[in-house]
Every structure is written in structure tokens, then in C-alpha cells.
Amino acid sequence: MTPKPPEAPVATDLPPAVCVCLQTLRRRADFLACARARKAATPGFILQGRDRGDGEAIVRVGFTASKKVGNAVARNRAKRRLRALAREILPGKGRPGWDYVLVARRDETARRPFAEMQRDLAKALEKVHRAADT
RNA sequence: GCGGAUGGCCGGAUGGCCGCGGGCGGCAACGCUCGAGGAAAGUCCGGACUCCACAAGGCAACGGUGCCGGGUAACGCCCGGCCGGGGCAACCCGAGGGAAAGCGCCACAGAGAACAGACCGCUCCGCAUGCCGGAGCAAGGGUGAAACGGUGGGGCAAGGGCCCACCGCGGAGCUGGCAACAGUUCCGGCACGGCAAGCCCCACCGGGAGCAAUGCCAAAUAGGGACCUCACAUGGGCGGCCUUGGCCCGAGGUCCGGGUCGGCAGCACGAGCGCGCGGGCAACCGUGCGCCCAGAGGCAUGGCCAUCGAAGGGGGCGACCCCGGAACAGAAUCCGGCUUACAGGCCAUCCGCGCGC
Numbered sequence: 001m002t003p004k005p006p007e008a009p010v011a012t013d014l015p016p017a018v019c020v021c022l023q024t025l026r027r028r029a030d031f032l033a034c035a036r037a038r039k040a041a042t043p044g045f046i047l048q049g050r051d052r053g054d055g056e057a058i059v060r061v062g063f064t065a066s067k068k069v070g071n072a073v074a075r076n077r078a079k080r081r082l083r084a085l086a087r088e089i090l091p092g093k094g095r096p097g098w099d100y101v102l103v104a105r106r107d108e109t110a111r112r113p114f115a116e117m118q119r120d121l122a123k124a125l126e127k128v129h130r131a132a133d134t
Numbered sequence: 135g136c137g138g139a140u141g142g143c144c145g146g147a148u149g150g151c152c153g154c155g156g157g158c159g160g161c162a163a164c165g166c167u168c169g170a171g172g173a174a175a176g177u178c179c180g181g182a183c184u185c186c187a188c189a190a191g192g193c194a195a196c197g198g199u200g201c202c203g204g205g206u207a208a209c210g211c212c213c214g215g216c217c218g219g220g221g222c223a224a225c226c227c228g229a230g231g232g233a234a235a236g237c238g239c240c241a242c243a244g245a246g247a248a249c250a251g252a253c254c255g256c257u258c259c260g261c262a263u264g265c266c267g268g269a270g271c272a273a274g275g276g277u278g279a280a281a282c283g284g285u286g287g288g289g290c291a292a293g294g295g296c297c298c299a300c301c302g303c304g305g306a307g308c309u310g311g312c313a314a315c316a317g318u319u320c321c322g323g324c325a326c327g328g329c330a331a332g333c334c335c336c337a338c339c340g341g342g343a344g345c346a347a348u349g350c351c352a353a354a355u356a357g358g359g360a361c362c363u364c365a366c367a368u369g370g371g372c373g374g375c376c377u378u379g380g381c382c383c384g385a386g387g388u389c390c391g392g393g394u395c396g397g398c399a400g401c402a403c404g405a406g407c408g409c410g411c412g413g414g415c416a417a418c419c420g421u422g423c424g425c426c427c428a429g430a431g432g433c434a435u436g437g438c439c440a441u442c443g444a445a446g447g448g449g450g451c452g453a454c455c456c457c458g459g460a461a462c463a464g465a466a467u468c469c470g471g472c473u474u475a476c477a478g479g480c481c482a483u484c485c486g487c488g489c490g491c
Contacts, residue, residue, distance in 0.1 A: 024432060031432090062432070072175090073463055077436090080154095084437040087153065114437065 025062030025099060034062070034101040038131050040124035044112035045082060046103040047124040051132060057096040061086045065104040078104035081117070089121045095129060 025031060037050030052060075063082050065075040082102040094100060112120075 071463080076464060079432095080434095080436045084153075088437080 023058055023060045025060050025101065030060070030099060031062055031064065031101060034099050038128040040127040042117075042120035042124050043105075044108050044117045044120055045085075045105055047121065047128060048101040048103065049098055049125070049128045049132075051095070051098050053097070059090055059094040059096060060099045061090060061094075062099070062101045063104070064101060065109075069104045069106050069109070074106075074110065075104070078109040081109060081114070085114075085117055085121055089118060089125070093122055093125045100125075 025034075034048040034050050037048060040047045040049075063079045063086075065078045065082075067075075069075050069078050082104060086100070086102060090100065
């Protein structure tokens with residue numbers, strides 16, 4: 001057990017004023033469009049992202065956990081961790097007008113320490129954004 | 135105490151911070167409240183509910199069920215009983231109607247496997263006394279999953295239901311039981327092998343598709359119909375051709391019907407759950423009181439932390455200490471079952487053995 005300073009809980013360094021206007025992707029076409037765009041792989045998950053270019057400022061996010069991840073329990077748990085991750089990071093680090101998709105990996109998505117997954121997502125976002133800028 | 139049988143239950147706990155889905159209140163900020171399972175699983179049976187078809191019923195085909203009685207909305211489920219088999223016992227297992235309607239099959243071995251048959255044999259007779267011929271027999275040996283009744287006695291040349299007793303089998307009666315069936319008496323004569331999970335026969339049951347069912351509301355765009363107004367001017371088309379006349383092809387408006395995206399309903403108050411009482415051996419039924427118990431549509435029930443923590447490891451003579459951290463698994467129209475998966479634990483009843491009193 002790593003003793004953590006109690007005055008530094010994880011969620012308090014969120015930007016307080018950001019409107020949490022995340023929406024979830026609902027259409028297969030949106031998922032496919034993201035899959036064809038920018039990608040960044042991390043040990044716990046794969047990030048896909050693209051600029052919709054429709055002028056809307058909202059950030060949208062989708063989650064994918066295929067049968068390769070495991071049975072229904074494993075898939076649900078993976079998606080829940082990814083959802084929790086997206087809620088904490090994307091309102092601060094995501095770009096307005098973009099869609100993101102987080103793809104779960106077998107075992108690692110459920111097992112990797114959450115703090116590392118948070119760092120992974122921040123780095124992956126930078127990578128995807130940088131690739132889009134050049 | 136040890137070993138076993140059956141039935142049932144639980145299957146991580148508490149708290150903090152940040153979140154998610156539904157409901158309620160509020161203009162809002164926000165607050166309150168509820169939020170996975172015994173299997174939510176497999177989708178194997180039975181229903182509810184919808185739409186389609188047919189509506190009385192009968193026959194045929196196909197599929198299913200199959201000891202008896204009860205329970206239930208219903209079932210292939212459950213309860214109680216019967217029969218057969220296993221176990222010292224508690225108890226467990228069994229698709230358990232019909233093979234004296236018919237067809238088919240019964241490998242290998244064996245003489246012979248279904249309206250019997252004679253390999254080794256047994257007995258008698260004959261003589262040419264032999265590895266002979268004739269006649270009788272099916273008890274004994276051997277094969278097999280199964281051998282055309284079994285055991286004992288009489289009888290016989292040797293044998294054989296040939297005769298007798300008992301058992302088995304079949305028929306009739308009586309007694310008990312709602313029944314399956316059991317017990318018993320008399321009679322018969324040995325006539326009747328197994329498989330129905332091969333076909334079949336008999337009895338009973340069964341329309342089809344499914345919540346992405348189905349119903350309602352209904353935008354833009356394109357298109358359909360009715361009416362009104364304008365244009366009815368050029369042009370085109372139609373009635374064989376020409377003239378006159380008519381209709382259609384145009385624009386605008388109103389209305390109607392179908393209908394995609396989308397929205398709403400179905401969609402969670404029910405064959406509901408808990409406790410008590412009554413009936414019943416039980417499954418279950420009746421009744422009183424109390425309760426409201428997930429409801430999404432990219433699919434909520436999560437992330438992090440703290441305290442505690444079963445199994446399992448390791449150390450110690452020991453109290454105890456250290457490591458370790460929870461099985462199978464995640465609702466999608468809803469119920470009743472079945473089946474399958476499941477770390478570990480708890481409770482109740484019963485049986486056998488041992489010890490003590």
C-alpha cells in the first residue's frame with residue numbers, strides 16, 4: 001500500500017470552470033471515422049481521435065470493447081474504467097470540436113494502475129493533436 | 135468423535151471523496167431517493183402479451199409426451215406413491231404404455247439366436263467288434279449380453295412338464311387401495327427370448343411468428359389524391375384523319391392518406407415479495423397485515439482511498455505474527471421451470487460405526 005498524501009486527492013486538479021459537455025458517440029459511422037483518423041497506442045488502451053470540422057465546440061467520446069477483451073463482465077469493467085478516465089481528463093485536455101474513441105485491451109485495461117492510465121491518456125492526446133497540427 | 139445421506143441458505147463488510155442511470159421536488163443552483171443475479175447465462179420446455187391465419191367440430195399428416203394420484207395459468211416442471219435395480223442404512227438411480235397387430239435387427243463366439251438345433255456327449259440294438267451302422271435323448275460340458283422355464287423328487291435303457299411339489303408365467307375370482315399396484319385362493323399347461331432411444335400401434339397434447347412483436351404522434355425532401363384560384367397564351371400528347379369542342383402535361387394555396395429520420399407507448403403493481411394464521415404428509419392453496427423492489431436504448435449500477443476481512447501460503451512449542459486478498463459471473467418485454475458454471479462457508483434433519491454415562 002503506497003501511502004498517499006491525503007490533501008492531494010486525484011480529482012481536485014481538474015479545471016473547475018470547464019463545462020463538462022461530453023457527449024457519447026452513438027453511430028457506427030462516427031466510430032469508423034475515428035478509426036480512420038489519428039491513433040495513439042498505450043499499454044492500457046488505444047486512443048483514436050479526429051476533428052469533426054463541423055464548427056460545433058462540443059467534445060464527444062466513444063468506447064469500444066470487443067469480444068477480444070473477454071466475456072461480458074470483462075468488457076463492462078473495461079468500458080467503465082475508460083469512462084471514468086474520460087470524465088477526468090477529456091474536459092481539460094480534449095479539444096473542442098473533436099471526437100475521441102477509447103479502445104479497450106484484454107486484461108491491461110482492467111489491470112493497469114489508474115494513475116498511470118491518466119498520464120497515458122494525457123500523453124496520447126498530445127500525440128494525436130500534434131499529428132493533426134503538422 | 136469419525137464417516138456418510140438429504141434439504142435449504144449465504145456467497146465479501148463498513149465508511150469517505152468524485153461520478154453514472156431512473157424517479158420525486160425545485161425557475162434554477164441543487165436536494166432526496168432507488169439502482170444486477172442465484173444463476174441476470176444456455177435459449178431447452180411451458181405460459182402471459184401482440185400481430186397474422188382459421189374461427190363449431192371431424193379426418194389426415196407432422197411434432198411432442200408416456201407407471202399412478204395430486205399441484206399448477208401451463209409444462210417435458212414439482213410433490214406424494216407404485217414397480218424394478220443399487221446400498222448394512224439414511225437414501226439414491228430408472229424416457230418406467232404396447233413385443234400372445236405387423237415389419238425389421240440380434241455383431242463376435244457358438245451345434246443352434248426364433249415357428250429351433252446337435253459340436254463334445256449319454257443310452258439301447260445290430261453285427262463284419264470298428265475312428266462301424268441304426269434308433270432314441272437334450273439332462274451334463276462348452277459359447278454368448280441373451281440358449282426355448284428354474285430347484286428338488288419320482289420315473290426311465292438313457293432322458294425329457296413325461297408326472298408331482300414349490301417358484302416363475304398366464305387366466306379367473308376375492309380382499310385392501312381413488313389408482314398404479316399389493317396380498318391371497320382356484321384353474322391351466324409349459325404354450326409366450328431381447329430391442330419400441332429402428333419402424334410401428336395406442337392414449338393424450340399441439341395453428342404460425344415474435345417486443346427489432348405491435349400501436350400512436352410525426353419534420354425536411356421527393357412523390358400520390360381531392361378541392362379552389364390563376365394561366366388557359368405558345369408548345370406537346372389523347373380520341374384513325376381534318377375543323378370545332380373536350381381532357382391531360384403548368385404555377386400558387388388549402389386539406390387528406392401513406393410514410394423515412396426522430397419521439398412516445400408497449401416497459402415493470404406483478405400467476406409480485408415478506409411476515410403471521412388456517413388447510414394439506416407434501417408440492418401447494420386460502421386469508422390478514424405490511425412493502426414497492428433496476429428499467430437503459432452506445433446500453434447506468436463506476437473510479438480512487440481508508441478500516442476490517444474468509445480460503446490459501448510461510449514462521450513459531452504456543453498465544454500469535456507475516457504474506458495474501460475473494461468463486462461463477464453483468465439485467466434488456468415479463469413470468470414458471472429445466473440445464474450448465476461456481477472459491478469458500480453456514481444451518482437443519484437423518485443413517486452407520488466408535489467412546490462415555
